[in-house]
Amino acid sequence: MPQPKKNSNDSTSSPAANALPFVLAITGASGAIYGLRILQYLMEVGQPVDLLVSKAALRVMLEEHDLTFGDDLKGGLLDYLKLPDTVPLKVHSLTDYGASVASGSYRTRGMAVVPCSLGTLGALASGLTENLIHRAAAVTLKERRNLLILVREMPFGHIQLKNMLALSEAGATVACASPGYYHRPQSVADQVDFVVGRVLDQFDFDNSLFKRWKEDSRPLSQEPKK
Ligand SMILES: Cc1cc2nc3c(=O)[nH]c(=O)nc-3n(C[C@H](O)[C@H](O)[C@H](O)COP(=O)(O)O)c2cc1C
Numbered sequence: 001m002p003q004p005k006k007n008s009n010d011s012t013s014s015p016a017a018n019a020l021p022f023v024l025a026i027t028g029a030s031g032a033i034y035g036l037r038i039l040q041y042l043m044e045v046g047q048p049v050d051l052l053v054s055k056a057a058l059r060v061m062l063e064e065h066d067l068t069f070g071d072d073l074k075g076g077l078l079d080y081l082k083l084p085d086t087v088p089l090k091v092h093s094l095t096d097y098g099a100s101v102a103s104g105s106y107r108t109r110g111m112a113v114v115p116c117s118l119g120t121l122g123a124l125a126s127g128l129t130e131n132l133i134h135r136a137a138a139v140t141l142k143e144r145r146n147l148l149i150l151v152r153e154m155p156f157g158h159i160q161l162k163n164m165l166a167l168s169e170a171g172a173t174v175a176c177a178s179p180g181y182y183h184r185p186q187s188v189a190d191q192v193d194f195v196v197g198r199v200l201d202q203f204d205f206d207n208s209l210f211k212r213w214k215e216d217s218r219p220l221s222q223e224p225k226k
Contacts (some may be wrong), residue, residue, distance in 0.1 A: 003201050021048040021090075022203070023111035023140065025133040028056020029152040031115040031177045032064050033188075037196045038114055039089075040081045041207065042062050048088035050108070051077075052133045055094075056117060094131040101136040110146030110203050111136060115177055118153055118160050124172075125163035141170055148202050150195070152177040174200050183211040 022042060026035035035057070042049050053073060061067040069076035070181040074091040078084070092099045100106040113120060113133065120133060129135040149172060151164065166176045175198070179191040190210070197209035 019027070019048070020107050020109040021050050021088075021100075022109045023050045023052070023136050024156070025052040025111065025113040025116075025120075025136065026048060026057040027054045027113060027117040027120040027133065028060050029115035029117040029177075030060060030064070031150075031152045032057060032208060033192050034150060034152075034177060034195055034199075035114045036077075036081065036114065037062075037192050038199060039077065040083065041196065041200065041205075041209070043081070043083050043087040045205070046088065047109075047205075048138075049090070050099075051089060051091045052094060052101070052136060053091070054117075054131065054133060056119070083098060092132055093138045094133060096132060097135060099132055101140065102132060104139045104143045108140070108145060109142040110148070112148045112199055112203070113137065114148075114150040114199060115152040116149035118151070118163075120164050121149060121151055121167070124149065125166040130143060130194070141172065144171065146173065146203055147171070148173040148175055148199060150175045150177055150199060164213075175202075182213065 024035065024039060024042070026032060039049065039051065058069065065080070067076065067080060074089060075085070077091075078087065078089070092101065096102075101108070122132045123130060124137050127138060127140055137147055149167065151160075153160065168174050177195055179185065179194040183189045183190070183194060185194065193209040197207050200207045200209070222225065
């Protein structure tokens with residue numbers, strides 16, 4: 001049975017849930033843009049983030065965005081996202097099992113794996129901890145914090161469907177990089193923001209990245225030009 005989730009806005013927690021760091025992992029599924037856009041949003045709202053990026057994710061960023069980072073992943077990401085180096089971002093090596101996020105005693109607001117490859121999905125579903133992403137996700141689950149994975153593949157095989165069910169039963173939120181169209185997206189950015197906004201919703205980030213059903217206002221990119 002799905003485990004009860006802790007409310008990420010629990011006012012009895014100290015420090016306040018909103019001040020707790022958020023763990024973001026970007027793995028090697030297509031759709032690096034989703035992870036990059038979430039990172040950009042979280043930095044812009046001043047949310048402290050512990051970032052984990054897999055080797056395969058770096059390869060996908062090269063294929064999809066011509067991004068190369070050398071030894072300075074944090075600097076390269078900040079440059080690309082046009083963010084100042086004062087933002088509350090920590091980037092961890094995936095082999096650093098002594099990192100903060102490897103321990104349940106390091107309190108976090110939750111963790112999202114965006115996008116989540118089928119490889120990482122399989123590792124998480126079977127409890128493997130071959131890198132820091134796996135370990136941080138296992139910790140998030142055992143501490144009963146919110147864990148969301150945004151899977152990207154088409155179609156799904158039986159094993160992957162079983163892995164998604166296993167993770168859902170363990171308390172994770174399983175999402176898919178599948179934008180809606182009822183908000184009439186005008187651009188790829190609108191479609192990305194729909195998915196990103198719905199991911200942020202799961203962690204109670206009060207975002208207006210997309211037009212909600214029965215909501216009057218339009219997404220920013222659809223506002224008439226002044
Ligand atoms: C350009 C590119 C696109 C890929 N797209 C996907 C994808 O959409 N979904 C997926 O599960 N794997 C995809 N892969 C394969 C993964 O990157 C590969 O399985 C890798 O081992 C995942 O490792 P990670 O989970 O540690 O990031 C893609 C790889 C490349 C190079």
